[in-house]
Each structure stands twice: as structure tokens, then as C-alpha cells.
Amino acid sequence: MLYQRDNGWKALNPEQKENITVFCEGYKQYLDAGKTERKCVTEAIRLAEARGFISADSKTTLVPGDRVWFNNREKNVVLAVIGQQDIAKGANFVVSHIDSPRLDIKQQPLYEDTELALMKTHYYGGIKKYQWASRPLALHGLVVLKNGQKVDITIGEQDSDPVFTIPDLLPHLDHKVQRDRKASEVLKGEEMHILVGSEPTTINDETIKDRVKYNILQKLNEAYGIVEEDFISAELQLVPAGKARDVGIDRSLVGAYGHDDRICAYTSLKAILDIDHTPQTTAICFLVDKEETGSTGSTGLQSRYLEYFMDELITKIRHQDYSARVLRQCLWNSRALSSDVNAGINPLFKSVHDEQNASKLGYGLVLTKYTGSRGKSMTNDADAEYIAQLRQLFDSAGIKWQVGMLGKVDEGGGGTVAKFLAHYGIRTIDAGPALLSMHSPLEVASKFDIYETYRAYQAFYG
Known part of the structure; x- marks a missing residue:
């Protein structure tokens, strides 16, 4: 039987719909407050400190359960919840970008x-x-x-x-x-x-x-x-100019500037803020800059900042029992979601999609095995073993998800930060909601997909 999913709205009861509505009101407020990467960082730290996170610079020792943040030049922010497991066995990263066209x-x-x-x-x-x-x-x-x-x-x-x-x-x-x-x-x-x-x-x-x-x-x-x-x-x-708004008579969609990729930034941020226990594996939310121009510069993911803050974390966790080898082990044993958006089928321009392999609004989180263009150029291309683990994780948590790709094979394509995470040996896949009108002044997302993305990131951190 051909793999297929149902529209996620169908099985929801009134209470679940209300939870989605409330969550998306918070998301719209975040979009309005964070229209630049600097303002996204400021808002993220404000929300984090309200939930008990403190600056990592204020700690010389980190123990399981500690909740800390790092700030790189006002354009990157990292939030970490220290887990019980030896950090050398890896961490669970959700990495989103906060710059937008x-x-x-x-x-x-x-x-x-x-x-x-x-x-x-x-x-x-x-x-x-x-x-x-x-x-x-x-x-x-x-x-x-x-x-x-x-x-x-x-x-x-x-x-x-x-x-x-x-x-x-x-x-x-x-x-x-x-x-x-x-x-x-x-x-x-x-x-x-x-x-x-x-x-x-x-x-x-x-x-x-x-x-x-x-x-x-x-x-x-x-x-x-x-x-x-x-x-x-x-x-x-x-x-x-202007605020994020509901779209449609049924108010099931959100129209706003900056969904790409602040939709993933907010859901990954909210998911780590809502961790209410000490996780087995250290959870890390990393909000990065410069993705839209190639992830270059000292605040892009091609910089060495990931190594810098992970070195700081490991040193404060292990103290004398630290070496560069431990850092390499940690990264190689880590897992990541490159949390970025996909192109949902646009009913006005369906011809650019392979509908059998395209994502749709209202069908939940999109797992994108590979991005790139024409022959998968510059893609990460997640391995089958890792995808199987995520299938099991999300299905067991009752999370709606789908698969997608960025248009037909010869139509165009694009890239994300996934390949830069994979450079360290981190098992990585792109995972985020589908959008209409991506990169336009008014992008459109499904409220159901926003909430389901948050739930997926929660499960992944856990």
C-alpha cells in the first residue's frame, strides 16, 4: 500500500483545537517581537530566563538538570538542558535559523x-x-x-x-x-x-x-x-510592516513575514523551555544566523561556534576529564533535527511538485530526507537507520508527520544547515512544517502543523 497520511485536523476534539489556538497566539507574538535575528535572540533569552535558564558564563560547573544559555554576538542563542547520560555519548540538537529574507x-x-x-x-x-x-x-x-x-x-x-x-x-x-x-x-x-x-x-x-x-x-x-x-x-x-494574522474564515492558518525559519525557532525554543524533567540525553536548542546567505560569517553555522559552546559545556560538565577527543566523540554520537521548512503544495502551481512526494499544509511535521538541487547537489541526505528511529519515535508519541521534498527533480531546489551539522558526524535530517509562499513578505502556515512541530521537537528532546 502506498504510504499516505490523513489531514491532521480531522481527528481533533474541541479541547485539542483550543490548545493549538492558544499555542499559535504565543507564536504570533514571538514573530511580532522578533522581526530581526537580534530581536529573536533578545526575545528568546527573555523567555528562557522566565523559565529558569541562566547564562552559561555564570556557571563554572554543570550538573544534570541545569538549564543554561549562550549568546554569540547577539545573533546566535543556544539553550541547553544538561542530561543524565555522559556527554561523550552525544546530545540531541534541534537547530533552526532566525534570519529571514x-x-x-x-x-x-x-x-x-x-x-x-x-x-x-x-x-x-x-x-x-x-x-x-x-x-x-x-x-x-x-x-x-x-x-x-x-x-x-x-x-x-x-x-x-x-x-x-x-x-x-x-x-x-x-x-x-x-x-x-x-x-x-x-x-x-x-x-x-x-x-x-x-x-x-x-x-x-x-x-x-x-x-x-x-x-x-x-x-x-x-x-x-x-x-x-x-x-x-x-x-x-x-x-x-504589521503583525502576524490569522488567514481564512476558519482561522486555521497563520500569515506572517518570517515563518522561514522562525516557525522552527519558536517551536524548538518552546519545546526546550517546556522540559519539566532531567532528560536522559542533553538537549540543545541552537538558533543560528546567516542561513539565507549560505551560513557564512562568525554567526553562521559554517563558523566554529558550535565547537566553541560544546567545548564550554563539556569542560563544565567533565572538568579535568576533558580532551578534544571527548568533543569529537560527543558530536559524532549526537543526533540533530535541522529544523527548517518545506514547500507545501501550492494549489495554483501544482506542476512544480511531485505530488506523491510533496508535503501538504495540515498534515503535520515534514521529514525531508534530502534537499539540494539537480542530482541532490549540496545535500545532507539522511541515512535510513536514522529515519527509522524517528519514524518509531514520532509514531509512538502519536505525532502527525509526513515526508516531502523541495519540488520536482529538475524544477529547482534549495539547501539548509543540515549538511553543516553532518560535517561533524552528527546524524541529521531536515524536519519542519510546510509553507505556502515561502520567502515572500507574507508566508502562510497551518496552525496544526505549527503545534505538531512543537510536539515533535518535545519528543526528540526527551
Whole structure:
């Protein structure tokens, strides 16, 4: 008989549906609070400390049951619950990324044209650029002044805030300039400039040439104490303005920016926070950065930070009985879920999927044996023995799960952090919910799948 699963909503009673609703309200609040990787880290630590986790730096010794966190440069956070088993026998990792596609402000962004002030951007991650025009955008980020002072900026999320937008070309005039462009060039990268103002300064000084730009700089200085040169040491990001919302008359879906991959970040975070006993195996929730641009940099998973914090954990657990060999043993004996999303079947574009091997919304957690593209290039490709263990685990816990792959064989594809975990010998598979409209300003997920992903991570930690 062909492997198949049922829609997960069918067998739920009213109490179970209410549990899902309550859980997803917490998730929507997390999305609204964490629209950048830095804010995700801040919110994760806040939630962790409320549940008894403390900074690992404050501990010289770790014993079973201890609950600690690590913070790497405000862009990675690690939560660990120390287990009873010798750490050399491995740990259970759930690894998610907290960066999402967005627009970054360039280092010298501000200019004036036709008496309008604009800022230049550079897109981050894989986006359809045209989806970002003519929509309200919010500015989030950090400016570090020359003296080292940090200035946090958030504009566009409150109802009273102004927003920003990329002005698109009206259909009456786009025939020669834009209409015949390929979809990837309907809006080009160097055309993605945001409007930031139109009012000229009232200062009567003939040496001021760009009077609207000057007025914007005045207002930024008054509000935040920054000058134009400070953009050089800034991390400012544009994201869709507004809150996560329920989608559909039955409210069974959540529409939001950043499901990929904060849907896995929140469920893995909540699962480790809700551990109410000392697990047999040490449980680790690792929220990482830079996945959308290749996991490079000191906060991406290709850095050595995993080795760094595991070295710290093992040293504090074993003290004198520690060596580099123990670290290698621990990692080689560990198991991981690369908790990332999959592409659910889009009913408007079914042709890109092999329906027999594609995931669907409402069918629970998706196990993705391999990612990559065309010939499984750059994939982890989980081994059969490990998949069998997870099948047994999830079935015994009554968790709804399915299998999926990222489109037809020659259609495209993509990658996750799984291959970087596997580099250490950690047995790894991709495991997360299915999405519609992935990498768009409004991605869509099933509430049932969100909750079932949380339950799956709970079982895995346990």
C-alpha cells in the first residue's frame, strides 16, 4: 500500500483545537517581537530566563538538570538542558535559523532626487524582488556610533509610526520600461530604493544643495543622535510592516513575514523551555544566523561556534576529564533535527511538485530526507537507520508527520544547515512544517502543523 497520511485536523476534539489556538497566539507574538535575528535572540533569552535558564558564563560547573544559555554576538542563542547520560555519548540538537529574507540599508544610502529623499537597499536572501514594491515596510536595526554607543531603531510597527515603501511604476506607463522584463527583473536590485521624505529644510542657507535630504538628516539627528557617517557602522533592515494574522474564515492558518525559519525557532525554543524533567540525553536548542546567505560569517553555522559552546559545556560538565577527543566523540554520537521548512503544495502551481512526494499544509511535521538541487547537489541526505528511529519515535508519541521534498527533480531546489551539522558526524535530517509562499513578505502556515512541530521537537528532546 502506498504510504499516505490523513489531514491532521480531522481527528481533533474541541479541547485539542483550543490548545493549538492558544499555542499559535504565543507564536504570533514571538514573530511580532522578533522581526530581526537580534530581536529573536533578545526575545528568546527573555523567555528562557522566565523559565529558569541562566547564562552559561555564570556557571563554572554543570550538573544534570541545569538549564543554561549562550549568546554569540547577539545573533546566535543556544539553550541547553544538561542530561543524565555522559556527554561523550552525544546530545540531541534541534537547530533552526532566525534570519529571514529582507532588504538591508546600504552603508551610504541617503540621497535626493526630484526633491524626494530616498535610501538605497541591498536585498538579503532569495526573494522575488517585485513582491517588495508598493507595500508598507518597517525599519528595524542598530546604529553603532563612532564612540561605541549603540542606538536601536524601530520605525513602522506602531499605528502612529510612518512607514516606508518602494514606489513601483504605474501600469499606464510601464509598457516600454518594465512590462516585457522577466519576472526576476520586473524590479531590479538597484531600483529597490525606499522613500524617506519630501519636505525641505527650513534653514535658509544657500550652501545646502539637497534640502530634503538635509531635513531627513536633521530629524534623524534630533531623534537618535546620529549623523550621516554613522550609516557606515549600522545594521538597518527593512521588513514588512504589521503583525502576524490569522488567514481564512476558519482561522486555521497563520500569515506572517518570517515563518522561514522562525516557525522552527519558536517551536524548538518552546519545546526546550517546556522540559519539566532531567532528560536522559542533553538537549540543545541552537538558533543560528546567516542561513539565507549560505551560513557564512562568525554567526553562521559554517563558523566554529558550535565547537566553541560544546567545548564550554563539556569542560563544565567533565572538568579535568576533558580532551578534544571527548568533543569529537560527543558530536559524532549526537543526533540533530535541522529544523527548517518545506514547500507545501501550492494549489495554483501544482506542476512544480511531485505530488506523491510533496508535503501538504495540515498534515503535520515534514521529514525531508534530502534537499539540494539537480542530482541532490549540496545535500545532507539522511541515512535510513536514522529515519527509522524517528519514524518509531514520532509514531509512538502519536505525532502527525509526513515526508516531502523541495519540488520536482529538475524544477529547482534549495539547501539548509543540515549538511553543516553532518560535517561533524552528527546524524541529521531536515524536519519542519510546510509553507505556502515561502520567502515572500507574507508566508502562510497551518496552525496544526505549527503545534505538531512543537510536539515533535518535545519528543526528540526527551
